[in-house]
Amino acid sequence: MTIRTPSPSHDHHDHDHDHDHDHGGATHEHDSLVVEDEVGSLLAQQMVDALQALLIRRGILSAGEVTMEIQNLEAPGTHLGARMVARAWLDSAYKQRLLRNGKDGAAELKIKIGEAQLVVVENTPALHNVVVCTLCSCYPRSILGQPPSWYISTAYRARTVREPARVLEEFGLTLPLTTAICVHDSNADMRFLVLPMRPVGTEGMTEDELSQLVTRDSMIGVALVVTPSR
Amino acid sequence: MSSLATTMNRVRFSVGDKAVVADLRKPGHVRTPDYLIGHTGEVIQFCGYFLNPEDLSIGRTSGPMVPLYRVQFRMETLWRAPQRHPDDRLCIEIYDHWLMPAIETGSDF
Numbered sequence: 001m002t003i004r005t006p007s008p009s010h011d012h013h014d015h016d017h018d019h020d021h022d023h024g025g026a027t028h029e030h031d032s033l034v035v036e037d038e039v040g041s042l043l044a045q046q047m048v049d050a051l052q053a054l055l056i057r058r059g060i061l062s063a064g065e066v067t068m069e070i071q072n073l074e075a076p077g078t079h080l081g082a083r084m085v086a087r088a089w090l091d092s093a094y095k096q097r098l099l100r101n102g103k104d105g106a107a108e109l110k111i112k113i114g115e116a117q118l119v120v121v122e123n124t125p126a127l128h129n130v131v132v133c134t135l136c137s138c139y140p141r142s143i144l145g146q147p148p149s150w151y152i153s154t155a156y157r158a159r160t161v162r163e164p165a166r167v168l169e170e171f172g173l174t175l176p177l178t179t180a181i182c183v184h185d186s187n188a189d190m191r192f193l194v195l196p197m198r199p200v201g202t203e204g205m206t207e208d209e210l211s212q213l214v215t216r217d218s219m220i221g222v223a224l225v226v227t228p229s230r
Numbered sequence: 231m232s233s234l235a236t237t238m239n240r241v242r243f244s245v246g247d248k249a250v251v252a253d254l255r256k257p258g259h260v261r262t263p264d265y266l267i268g269h270t271g272e273v274i275q276f277c278g279y280f281l282n283p284e285d286l287s288i289g290r291t292s293g294p295m296v297p298l299y300r301v302q303f304r305m306e307t308l309w310r311a312p313q314r315h316p317d318d319r320l321c322i323e324i325y326d327h328w329l330m331p332a333i334e335t336g337s338d339f
Contacts (some may be wrong), residue, residue, distance in 0.1 A: 117277065119300070127317075134263050161265065165314050180317035182302075187261045188323035189280045189298055 001016040020071040027151075074146070080111050081143040081193055082214035084120075086207045095122075102193060106143060113142040115191065121184060123221070128175050130168065130221030131184045132160035133194045140191035144216060151220065161185055171222040194221040201227040236293035239326055243273045244300055248332035251301075251324065259287030262328045269308055270332045271301040274321065284327060297326040 041049065055061040084106060088095035098105030102118030118140060121129040133139065134157045139147040150156050160167050164181045168174070175181065184192045194217040200209060217223035243249055251266045262282050279295035305318040 109335050119275075134265075135261060161263075161320060162309065164318075177314060180315040180319070182307075182318075183305075183320045185263065185320060185322040187263065188276055188283065188299070188325070 009226075047060060073141075076142050078143075078214075078216040078219065079211065080106075081140065081216075081219045082197040082211040083109055083207070084111065084143065084193070085193075085195055085214045085219065086211035088120075088195055089202075089210055090207055095195070098195070102191075108161060111143060113191070114142070115140075115142055117190050118143075119184075119190045119194060120193045120195050121182070123197045123224075125176075125197070126179060128179050128184055128221065129182050129184060129194045130164055131186055132157055133186045134158065134161055135187045137196055138186040138188075138191060140193050142191075142219050143193065144219060148216070168222060171217070196221075196225045199225050199227040234272055236295055238279050238293075238295045241276060241297045242326055242331075243276075243297075243334060245273055245275065245306060247273045247306055249273060249299075249301060249324075249329040250332045252328050253329050254328060259283050263322075265308070266303065266322065266324075271303040273299045273329075274302050275300040277323060280325070282327075289313060298323055299326070299329070300324075301329070311329075 052061070052066060056063055056066075084098060087109060088098050088105075094105065094108070097108070098120050099122060100122040103113050105120065106113050106118060116138075123129055131139075132151075137147055137152045139151060141147070156167065161183055164183050165175065168181075186192050196214065198210070199213070202213065213225050213228060215223060215225065218225045248270055249272075250270050251262060251268060253267045254260075254262075277298040277300060280298050281291065281293060282296045285291075285293075300321055301324050302319050302321045305313045305320060306316065308320060
């Protein structure tokens with residue numbers, strides 16, 4: 001299979017041929033390092049599209065099944081992790097069970113964690129936890145959805161294990177010098193959820209109200225949960 | 231020839247044990263990052279038995295199951311530089327075959 005590589009900025013001459021030849025011996029100056037097709041798909045995407053088309057044509061998959069699977073992947077979101085955090089803030093017995101076994105704690109709230117085991121790590125005034133995956137993009141997708149692009153970036157992955165305090169400062173989080181930092185490099189069969197500290201001024205709030213305060217970033221550990229301003 | 235039951239490698243470390251990350255120089259789907267090679271950490275949790283990702287990535291799904299631990303390292307010794315807090319640390323999962331018992335005197339912890 002050959003893959004066409006027209007450049008998107010190609011309006012200066014109109015042609016419809018493959019780009020794997022040279023013009024009069026000179027290399028194309030607009031040959032791009034990033035291979036894209038006419039709708040901007042990268043090479044890997046083009047290969048996936050070709051494979052998917054083939055599987056559908058052979059009757060091994062249907063387009064509906066692919067759409068359903070994408071929906072399943074995209075359905076989980078931070079609201080699931082936030083519910084677990086809010087429950088843990090309100091119910092100390094639940095919190096202990098959650099810290100002992102995150103997957104069981106999630107199951108109690110009818111939240112299914114499919115990809116791995118779950119370790120819940122608790123922030124305290126003495127210890128702040130932050131999660132990274134240096135080798136790829138391990139992330140508790142069942143309860144936080146898909147990771148943000150910065151989580152997958154090489155900068156975040158390389159720097160968080162090396163200089164976590166500086167990374168946190170760039171997120172706007174300056175920890176007191178009395179708080180130690182624990183970096184969790186998540187690379188194998190566990191996934192990690194940070195249990196943030198409950199902010200002051202939230203006494204009397206319901207589980208629903210509390211869960212609204214819990215952000216994705218606070219459950220990765222690059223932010224705190226802040227007191228709502230009224 | 232092959233047994234139906236997946237074999238399980240023996241658990242060699244207990245919580246509190248010191249262990250050194252081995253330099254196995256293995257290619258492939260290795261889950262132990264280079265920056266830990268040769269460093270001494272403390273086992274803080276036994277996570278259970280899992281199929282080795284190095285095997286799984288090349289289609290070997292029959293085992294053996296290998297023990298997985300969570301191991302913590304002091305940031306100060308890991309990066310050989312003073313940290314903002316003496317208890318700053320890094321925790322990571324490591325499969326059993328990547329760990330060697332530490333000689334107590336050379337321990338980081």
